[in-house]
Amino acid sequence: MGEIIAIASQKGGVGKTTTSVNLSASFAQLGYKTLLIDMDPQGSVATSFGYGRYDIRNGVLEMFTKDVPVQECIHPTEMDLFHFIPSNVWSDEVDKRSLMGAAAEFKLKNALAPIKNLYDYILIDCPPSLGNLTFNALIAADSLIVPIQCEYYALKALGRFLKMTRSLKTEYNPDLRYRGFLLTMVDTRNNLSKRVINKVRYTLQGLVFDTMIPRNIRLAEVPYYGKPAVMIDKNSKGAQSYLALAREILEQDARQ
Amino acid sequence: MGEIIAIASQKGGVGKTTTSVNLSASFAQLGYKTLLIDMDPQGSVATSFGYGRYDIRNGVLEMFTKDVPVQECIHPTEMDLFHFIPSNVWSDEVDKRSLMGAAAEFKLKNALAPIKNLYDYILIDCPPSLGNLTFNALIAADSLIVPIQCEYYALKALGRFLKMTRSLKTEYNPDLRYRGFLLTMVDTRNNLSKRVINKVRYTLQGLVFDTMIPRNIRLAEVPYYGKPAVMIDKNSKGAQSYLALAREILEQDARQ
Numbered sequence: 001m002g003e004i005i006a007i008a009s010q011k012g013g014v015g016k017t018t019t020s021v022n023l024s025a026s027f028a029q030l031g032y033k034t035l036l037i038d039m040d041p042q043g044s045v046a047t048s049f050g051y052g053r054y055d056i057r058n059g060v061l062e063m064f065t066k067d068v069p070v071q072e073c074i075h076p077t078e079m080d081l082f083h084f085i086p087s088n089v090w091s092d093e094v095d096k097r098s099l100m101g102a103a104a105e106f107k108l109k110n111a112l113a114p115i116k117n118l119y120d121y122i123l124i125d126c127p128p129s130l131g132n133l134t135f136n137a138l139i140a141a142d143s144l145i146v147p148i149q150c151e152y153y154a155l156k157a158l159g160r161f162l163k164m165t166r167s168l169k170t171e172y173n174p175d176l177r178y179r180g181f182l183l184t185m186v187d188t189r190n191n192l193s194k195r196v197i198n199k200v201r202y203t204l205q206g207l208v209f210d211t212m213i214p215r216n217i218r219l220a221e222v223p224y225y226g227k228p229a230v231m232i233d234k235n236s237k238g239a240q241s242y243l244a245l246a247r248e249i250l251e252q253d254a255r256q
Numbered sequence: 257m258g259e260i261i262a263i264a265s266q267k268g269g270v271g272k273t274t275t276s277v278n279l280s281a282s283f284a285q286l287g288y289k290t291l292l293i294d295m296d297p298q299g300s301v302a303t304s305f306g307y308g309r310y311d312i313r314n315g316v317l318e319m320f321t322k323d324v325p326v327q328e329c330i331h332p333t334e335m336d337l338f339h340f341i342p343s344n345v346w347s348d349e350v351d352k353r354s355l356m357g358a359a360a361e362f363k364l365k366n367a368l369a370p371i372k373n374l375y376d377y378i379l380i381d382c383p384p385s386l387g388n389l390t391f392n393a394l395i396a397a398d399s400l401i402v403p404i405q406c407e408y409y410a411l412k413a414l415g416r417f418l419k420m421t422r423s424l425k426t427e428y429n430p431d432l433r434y435r436g437f438l439l440t441m442v443d444t445r446n447n448l449s450k451r452v453i454n455k456v457r458y459t460l461q462g463l464v465f466d467t468m469i470p471r472n473i474r475l476a477e478v479p480y481y482g483k484p485a486v487m488i489d490k491n492s493k494g495a496q497s498y499l500a501l502a503r504e505i506l507e508q509d510a511r512q
């Protein structure tokens with residue numbers, strides 16, 4: 001019960017939010033109770049559900065700066081089994097002010113403790129950086145999914161990210177494990193994509209998910225309609241690939 | 257002489273590094289002496305020139321933590337008029353440790369003062385966040401270019417970014433001006449792109465560059481070869497669009 005999975009990468013625009021939203025929706029579609037937490041000040045998760053700034057009562061910001069209990073920060077979606085906590089964080093300043101106190105790194109882990117077993121999966125969408133907000137997520141998490149965009153800069157940025165997560169794991173969260181590396185925006189028609197896929201599968205061996213997420217314009221369009229792809233265009237390649245990813249993760253669990 | 261232009265956006269993956277590298281190379285191609293500074297711990301600028309971690313003597317890290325003079329951090333490229341300073345920053349930790357001192361926000365501005373008039377243009381590539389490193393860049397800069405990817409999350413994230421830059425401008429750098437907003441990864445075949453272009457041009461009126469950067473696979477491929485597009489595939493749509501952007505900026509100057 002209640003596995004916390006962080007979706008993280010320092011590289012920007014690799015599909016962290018798209019994965020967080022669509023994988024959560026896929027788990028809910030398959031009958032698993034899922035909570036998605038947005039640790040990114042950009043607040044793209046709320047955008048994905050058509051929530052504007054004034055629609056949000058409490059979010060991560062209130063959890064961190066006003067100690068509002070986590071239960072009061074949970075918002076519904078149109079899917080019964082899928083809830084989310086928006087970031088509502090308006091700047092990295094919160095990052096500094098509220099997280100500079102003692103044991104600041106454990107703030108999220110402690111805040112989530114009361115509800116951890118109310119959900120089957122709790123996903124955390126991370127910002128594209130290695131600051132306090134990502135640290136909090138990696139310390140609260142049981143496991144980590146790292147999206148890798150099939151392009152050169154994302155490939156080269158991976159080494160540093162892995163180095164940082166390894167040292168964080170040793171210092172703060174020895175039980176953190178890699179759930180898997182997810183190849184995103186895959187376009188098998190071009191050589192760059194193929195080259196990156198081969199390199200990643202060779203270097204990371206069995207840690208890379210079999211499921212790959214294709215570049216699919218529907219995934220970029222659905223946030224405009226305020227719903228995950230699995231809700232408004234279930235047969236699109238994007239929605240189908242995230243359902244396949246959810247099934248692959250569930251099968252990993254079944255085998256354990 | 258010596259205009260410092262920051263290339264910044266909190267949204268990840270919108271083309272900050274691609275713009276920084278290819279616009280700098282275009283200025284150099286047109287005969288202007290250009291320096292590119294990488295303030296992003298990911299170090300994608302060095303990657304763009306095939307520099308590995310061990311090829312770098314000094315970078316922004318050494319400038320900030322060891323007070324190495326800026327002249328000793330400058331690295332050449334294959335273009336005579338184009339130099340760069342790699343980030344060499346290995347984590348956001350430097351962000352905290354070295355930038356917590358007094359007047360930390362002005363560290364970059366002060367470090368660049370000795371060389372500001374040796375170049376026609378100094379561009380600064382920023383990380384996808386609003387932390388110390390981006391603050392330093394926006395305070396050192398005379399002007400700001402904001403790349404906007406033609407997709408929904410990037411559009412929605414813009415409002416918050418503009419709010420933050422406005423309050424930074426008032427508090428720290430009243431002379432900072434918008435050089436322009438740059439539409440990137442434009443694909444006029446799809447509705448999403450068209451919708452974003454119309455919305456951005458309507459909301460930001462005359463501040464949006466006429467030049468738009470098309471989605472062009474060559475731009476994603478060239479970092480693998482360690483050269484900007486203008487050096488190895490000058491006739492590609494990507495290289496041509498960045499040359500057009502450089503000319504548009506130069507014409508703005510001529511009209512002033």
Ligand SMILES: Nc1ncnc2c1ncn2[C@@H]1O[C@H](COP(=O)(O)OP(=O)(O)OP(=O)(O)O)[C@@H](O)[C@H]1O
Pocket residue numbers: 011012013014015016017018019040044126127128184185186213214215216217219220221238266267268269384407408409410
């Ligand atoms: N498989 C895909 N096919 C096509 N477009 C995609 C795909 N995945 C994501 N996108 C689009 O690419 C852009 C970047 O994705 P997204 O915002 O999810 O990345 P991110 O890693 O969360 O970015 P950030 O680093 O800013 O948090 C978005 O506009 C999104 O809609």
Ligand SMILES: Nc1ncnc2c1ncn2[C@@H]1O[C@H](COP(=O)(O)OP(=O)(O)OP(=O)(O)O)[C@@H](O)[C@H]1O
Pocket residue numbers: 010011012013128151152153154267268269270271272273274275296300382383384440441442469470471472473475476477494
């Ligand atoms: N016009 C374009 N057409 C196609 N691909 C592009 C274009 N511009 C950038 N790219 C590719 O898209 C990805 C994101 O671009 P880039 O890394 O320059 O963005 P960024 O804003 O610097 O990202 P970060 O937020 O991580 O710093 C890269 O793989 C890059 O090669």
Ligand SMILES: [Mg+2]
Pocket residue numbers: 016017018040044125126127
């Ligand atoms: Mg995101």
Ligand SMILES: [Mg+2]
Pocket residue numbers: 272273274296300381382383
């Ligand atoms: Mg970049």
